[in-house]
Amino acid sequence: MSTRISPLADIAPEAQIGDDVTIGPFCVVGPNVTLGDGCTLDSHVTIIGDAEIGQRNRFFPGCVIGGEPQDTSYRASRTRLEIGDNNLFREGVTVNRGAEKEDHVTRIGNHNMLMANSHVAHNCWIHNHVILVNGVLLGGHVHIHDGAIVSGNSVVHHFSTLGTLSFVSGGCRVPHDIPPYMLAAGSDNPTIRTINVVGMRRAGISDDTIAIIKRAYRLLFREHKSLEAIRSTFQAEQSDILPIELSRLLNAVEQQRQGRMGRAREAVRSTPKQEQISQKRPA
Secondary structure: OOEEEEEOOOOOOEEOOOOOOOOOOOOEEEEEEOOOOOOEEEEOOOOEEEEEOOOOEOOOOOEEEEEOOOOOOOOOOEEEEHHHOOOOOOOEEEEEOOOOOOOOOEEEEOOOOOOOOOEOOOOOOOOOOEEEEEOOEOOOOEEOOOOOOEEEOOOOOOOEEOOOOOOEEEOOOEOOEOOOOOEOOEOOOOEEEEHHHHHHOOOOHHHHHHHHHHHHHHHHHHHOOOOOHHHHHHHHHHOOOOOHHHHHHHHHHHHHOOEEEEEOHHHHOOOHHHHHHHHHOOO
């Protein structure tokens, strides 16, 4: 299938453009950009820096993708942005490439939706099926795991981790990790209010497993039982085989408590680069 490029677009000759790509008027694509098959740049889209973009991504007007990190320590070295397939970037979305920290890369996976005027800072990692609602701002080094939703105008502190299928209510300032499957609310320093039942059901998690996660939530955040006691209780009842969802939740809470200021990944700041890379995907 043919690629369609507006004569009003500015495409560097060195850019790698796939098949069936549509690039509208007043778009700018830099020389170190790779655009996969089936991508669409509506109009007034800027993609610069070392950016490798997969297939069937759509960029609405006003997006700036792959810009320099907003980090005063950045010294113009070649850092990267990696984007997977089937992502949607609505109007005015900004995504910065990595800074000269961790492994120098900002990552966005597959099937994500970034709504209007949301921002992804340097060295973030957005996994798959994540939704950032209008006006969400991610600080540097934030990790958001599969299926998480961050509601409108929320701000996530750098080095925070939002777990699988977690949910953050609108207008939150999130200075700490949100464990998997949990729903957080409260405009300042949000607390864990309940579990994300809707998200878990949509993801096909069984009612039995949801009941186990709900019980774990009560033990963790209402009765404040120790992790050792909770693990022992469930292991006795489950014949030592815990559902992966429960293990993921308990492991995330343990890592958070071992971190600093409620953020498990704060420890990354003072570890060597290779160790940082090995830690970039916490359980």
